[in-house]
Amino acid sequence: MSGHKPIPFFDLPAILAPHHDELSVAWQAMLVRGDFVGGTELERFETEFAEYCETSHCVGVANGTDALQLILAASGVGPGDAVIVPANTFIATAEAVCAVGAVPQFVDVLPDTLLIDPAAVVAAVRPATVAIIAVHLFGQVADMDRLSEIARRHGLLLIEDAAQAHGARFAGIRAGALGAAGAFSFYPSKNLGALGDGGAVVSKHADLVARVRTLANHGRSEGDRFRHGMRGRNSRLDSLQAAILAIRLRHLDTENYRRQELAAKYRAELSAHTPIVAVHPKAEAVYHLFVVQVDNRRRVMNALCEANIGWGLHYPIPCHRQPAFVEFNEPLPVAEAAANQILSLPMFPSLKVDDVSTVSEVVRSAV
Numbered sequence: 001m002s003g004h005k006p007i008p009f010f011d012l013p014a015i016l017a018p019h020h021d022e023l024s025v026a027w028q029a030m031l032v033r034g035d036f037v038g039g040t041e042l043e044r045f046e047t048e049f050a051e052y053c054e055t056s057h058c059v060g061v062a063n064g065t066d067a068l069q070l071i072l073a074a075s076g077v078g079p080g081d082a083v084i085v086p087a088n089t090f091i092a093t094a095e096a097v098c099a100v101g102a103v104p105q106f107v108d109v110l111p112d113t114l115l116i117d118p119a120a121v122v123a124a125v126r127p128a129t130v131a132i133i134a135v136h137l138f139g140q141v142a143d144m145d146r147l148s149e150i151a152r153r154h155g156l157l158l159i160e161d162a163a164q165a166h167g168a169r170f171a172g173i174r175a176g177a178l179g180a181a182g183a184f185s186f187y188p189s190k191n192l193g194a195l196g197d198g199g200a201v202v203s204k205h206a207d208l209v210a211r212v213r214t215l216a217n218h219g220r221s222e223g224d225r226f227r228h229g230m231r232g233r234n235s236r237l238d239s240l241q242a243a244i245l246a247i248r249l250r251h252l253d254t255e256n257y258r259r260q261e262l263a264a265k266y267r268a269e270l271s272a273h274t275p276i277v278a279v280h281p282k283a284e285a286v287y288h289l290f291v292v293q294v295d296n297r298r299r300v301m302n303a304l305c306e307a308n309i310g311w312g313l314h315y316p317i318p319c320h321r322q323p324a325f326v327e328f329n330e331p332l333p334v335a336e337a338a339a340n341q342i343l344s345l346p347m348f349p350s351l352k353v354d355d356v357s358t359v360s361e362v363v364r365s366a367v
């Protein structure tokens, strides 16, 4: 296995390299114009990203965690409320709930997709429960048919954490346009990434989006910048990042398609040898991550390291087992078992098909 160049887990410079000229032009134009906060670049990106998500409104915010927090705050979620969150997610989903003074209720995930288990959601509903956050982890989409039905039946708000799912679909509908509102992150390694932090809220509900916009802009009243009708905060998407994102957005579908091709290659190479995290039959995944489940993970990781191949773990400690959340520590067996087996393999649009074969060969010989 020594005859190949190192294969990184993720290679941002390689992804950006074909776009250097376009990005430089945008950068230079911003320097000349000088509107670094707000302005036409931001408005244009918000319009284009809402269109991309096939929904009506978008507000750029500072990061994905803020996007979730602002949706919750704008929906009136606060102290005394509980919000259902899958145990298998990035910690930010739960942090956003805590940031508005509410309590996360961690629930288990499905053994095949490792996404939120609708039956566990039903079992978790209490009088204090006001919302569900469906996390579309790995670029997949949670079972939004069943979650929508559960939310309707129990009068709960259904929010999407689409931080890993830009462009994914469920029953033909884009992630972010399936629930009451969708939160996106533009952290550099996401499928749509800025050159720094960034995030967005999308929704078809004009009133909800208007409240998010006001809260994210110091609670400032529409039409009178000296009047603050709500106690807000500052959470903005920089105009420079918006300009960069507008360029990268034009390449997103091509890049997602490339990820799907690479995923198909991994599947062909590995499915007979080790379980691969499943995609719901109605979902069209965009493979933010490609995740396999292996019993002897230490051995596989060592073999990859020896072959100069990168790997990742998403996530080795479920949220309810994190020291930060000790008081929520009830057993959630599916999430806990999966945490010991999941392994993320190299996945990014400029990865070569031959690299997928090389990685797969190493995984096959180690499992």
Ligand SMILES: *Cc1c(COP(=O)(O)O)cnc(C)c1O
Pocket: 063, 064, 065, 066, 089, 090, 092, 093, 135, 137, 161, 163, 164, 184, 185, 186, 187, 197, 198, 199
């Ligand atoms: C990245 C991520 C977030 C948080 O986004 P930031 O922009 O880093 O705040 C939230 N949820 C999930 C699932 C993520 O992957």
